[in-house]
Amino acid sequence: MRILHTSDWHLGRQFHHVSLLEDQRHVLEQIVAIVRERCVEVVLVAGDIYDRSVPPAEAVQLLDEVVHRLSAECGVALILIAGNHDGAERLGFGARQLARAGVHIRGPLEPEPEPVILQDAHGPVAFYPLPYAEPATVRSELGLEVQGHEQAMRALTARIRAHNGDSRRSVLIAHCFVDGFAACESERPLSIGGVETVPADCLEGFDYVALGHLHGPQARGAKHLRYSGSILKYSFSEDNQRKSVTLVDLDAQGACTIEQVPLRPRRDLRVLEGTLEDLLEQGRRDPAAQDYLLVRLQDRHAILDPMGKLRTVYPNVLHLERPALAQAGERRAPDRERLREGELPMFRDFFRQMSGEALDEAGEAAVAALLERLHRGEQS
Numbered sequence: 509m510r511i512l513h514t515s516d517w518h519l520g521r522q523f524h525h526v527s528l529l530e531d532q533r534h535v536l537e538q539i540v541a542i543v544r545e546r547c548v549e550v551v552l553v554a555g556d557i558y559d560r561s562v563p564p565a566e567a568v569q570l571l572d573e574v575v576h577r578l579s580a581e582c583g584v585a586l587i588l589i590a591g592n593h594d595g596a597e598r599l600g601f602g603a604r605q606l607a608r609a610g611v612h613i614r615g616p617l618e619p620e621p622e623p624v625i626l627q628d629a630h631g632p633v634a635f636y637p638l639p640y641a642e643p644a645t646v647r648s649e650l651g652l653e654v655q656g657h658e659q660a661m662r663a664l665t666a667r668i669r670a671h672n673g674d675s676r677r678s679v680l681i682a683h684c685f686v687d688g689f690a691a692c693e694s695e696r697p698l699s700i701g702g703v704e705t706v707p708a709d710c711l712e713g714f715d716y717v718a719l720g721h722l723h724g725p726q727a728r729g730a731k732h733l734r735y736s737g738s739i740l741k742y743s744f745s746e747d748n749q750r751k752s753v754t755l756v757d758l759d760a761q762g763a764c765t766i767e768q769v770p771l772r773p774r775r776d777l778r779v780l781e782g783t784l785e786d787l788l789e790q791g792r793r794d795p796a797a798q799d800y801l802l803v804r805l806q807d808r809h810a811i812l813d814p815m816g817k818l819r820t821v822y823p824n825v826l827h828l829e830r831p832a833l834a835q836a837g838e839r840r841a842p843d844r845e846r847l848r849e850g851e852l853p854m855f856r857d858f859f860r861q862m863s864g865e866a867l868d869e870a871g872e873a874a875v876a877a878l879l880e881r882l883h884r885g886e887q888s
């Protein structure tokens with residue numbers, strides 16, 4: 509059976525106040541094309557379909573459009589689970605009716621494991637969708653005495669293993685943070701204060717485990733335990749990642765062959781470093797000048813409206829950092845003692861904090877002259 513494993517679509521996400529909806533539409537169209545060209549039989553989305561529990565209308569429209577194209581036009585089965593960003597009940601609206609059309613959405617946790625059974629030439633494959641649930645929800649909804657994510661996951665997967673038995677090939681779809689895998693800056697923590705990870709051995713007993721939550725595509729050790737990663741870069745900490753979807757071929761015995769199919773973003777997300785002058789020069793010739801950028805300016809002197817200047821060549825600079833100014837020594841709030849020392853010593857101190865260097869004689873003379881002029885202006 510040929511499976512396409514994806515996760516963390518985060519439809520409706522805003523990044524530095526910019527809507528990524530067109531970027532999301534762009535990669536989702538590629539996913540539809542991959543499904544068609546590679547003869548995929550089932551598409552999995554392992555949670556975080558939407559970015560928020562109440563998604564914007566345009567995000568719902570986009571999901572509706574993609575579901576229609578995959579289901580009605582490509583004729584594939586779809587299995588979607590709620591992640592920690594999704595509103596489980598809202599996502600699950602109409603799910604029982606949609607299931608008849610091959611669109612299997614699992615919002616809230618179900619009282620009993622309920623697999624989606626798909627057939628290939630070698631017999632049935634049981635897909636077990638396990639939507640994200642807080643340990644407290646597992647306690648209250650299922651009456652299981654569990655504390656923390658590890659115990660909750662152990663209890664849930666034990667029930668699924670018991671339900672499936674040994675004879676049938678099986679795939680688990682889950683949204684969790686497995687020990688030893690790498691996070692980046694765009695995942696929302698699953699627990700505040702407690703342990704949010706679960707050990708990999710909780711997830712044993714399946715031929716393939718399609719994971720969501722972590723945004724970098726990755727596998728550790730056993731290749732059947734994988735994160736497909738998000739469909740786009742959702743933070744600048746991901747600037748070196750290559751986003752992809754995971755094509756999984758499950759053979760008659762349940763062994764997996766894996767291929768990562770890259771996604772090409774409409775605009776990449778990059779980090780640029782350099783002086784303003786160099787970056788302006790480079791930007792005029794940069795074929796990817798529309799990319800979303802974090803710029804680290806290395807200039808050590810004051811610049812009037814650096815963002816405005818950069819945006820004349822790089823229109824989508826989203827964030828600007830001035831490390832050369834910020835890293836210089838410890839910052840001290842001006843206390844009363846220092847305020848009494850007078851303006852010139854205060855400026856000398858400020859200059860050293862901001863630039864890491866002492867104000868030289870010419871600089872000192874210039875500031876003194878400027879201060880004098882300002883005071884004269886005050887008096888007249």
Ligand SMILES: [Mn+2]
Pocket residue numbers: 516555556591593694695696721722
């Ligand atoms: Mn996510």
